[in-house]
Amino acid sequence: DAGVTQSPTHLIKTRGQQVTLRCSPKSGHDTVSWYQQALGQGPQFIFQYYEEEERQRGNFPDRFSGHQFPNYSSELNVNALLLGDSALYLCASSLTGGPDNEQFFGPGTRLTVL
Amino acid sequence: AQKITQTQPGMFVQEKEAVTLDCTYDTSDPSYGLFWYKQPSSGEMIFLIYQGSYDQQNATEGRYSLNFQKARKSANLVISASQLGDSAMYFCAMREGTGGGADGLTFGKGTHLIIQP
Numbered sequence: 001d002a003g004v005t006q007s008p009t010h011l012i013k014t015r016g017q018q019v020t021l022r023c024s025p026k027s028g029h030d031t032v033s034w035y036q037q038a039l040g041q042g043p044q045f046i047f048q049y050y051e052e053e054e055r056q057r058g059n060f061p062d063r064f065s066g067h068q069f070p071n072y073s074s075e076l077n078v079n080a081l082l083l084g085d086s087a088l089y090l091c092a093s094s095l096t097g098g099p100d101n102e103q104f105f106g107p108g109t110r111l112t113v114l
Numbered sequence: 115a116q117k118i119t120q121t122q123p124g125m126f127v128q129e130k131e132a133v134t135l136d137c138t139y140d141t142s143d144p145s146y147g148l149f150w151y152k153q154p155s156s157g158e159m160i161f162l163i164y165q166g167s168y169d170q171q172n173a174t175e176g177r178y179s180l181n182f183q184k185a186r187k188s189a190n191l192v193i194s195a196s197q198l199g200d201s202a203m204y205f206c207a208m209r210e211g212t213g214g215g216a217d218g219l220t221f222g223k224g225t226h227l228i229i230q231p
Contacts, residue, residue: 033218042118042205042221043159056218088157092219100147101164103209103219108157 025093
């Protein structure tokens with residue numbers, strides 16, 4: 001049973017560029033949440049996707065956008081990259097209406113903006 | 115106000131000792147869930163234990179237990195018989211609302227636990 005997978009593992013971009021990160025949820029899960037974790041901090045919630053729509057959003061600018069596909073996988077897009085966007089980006093999957101305790105994370109994508 | 119507060123930035127503990135990691139939370143929602151995650155240097159968040167706000171018993175998972183004191187709004191993680199492999203960052207997180215995957219988690223700033231031989 002595959003867990004949550006994310007790609008790529010590492011990414012280096014320059015300021016002003018755009019980036020796309022990918023996440024495949026755990027088998028049986030239909031909800032994907034994205035988090036940004038700056039160095040030395042706890043993760044911060046970006047947004048959540050369910051039924052191919054953004055259901056909930058944290059305090060992030062609209063440079064951060066996403067998409068969910070019919071197979072429940074998801075993408076996180078960040079436009080006009082800033083140095084401050086350098087972070088570990090974590091994806092978590094869960095099942096809406098399922099057990100409360102299921103929020104499983106992927107290994108993350110480490111983004112460096114130069 | 116901080117929704118999740120972890121007051122111990124770092125802790126050193128001798129191997130085989132028990133360790134308690136503190137977490138206090140703030141919410142006005144009667145329905146919420148509390149999570150603890152372990153994050154080794156590789157970066158992956160590993161789920162350890164969960165406590166629902168309506169759960170009567172303190173949660174336990176192997177060497178992990180959660181000391182849930184609802185009136186004090188605290189949810190401390192207790193690791194019994196610590197091992198060298200327990201060295202990592204530990205995060206407390208909260209989900210507010212009905213759950214079942216419907217809500218994003220709010221995380222604390224974490225505690226860096228180092229187990230010494």
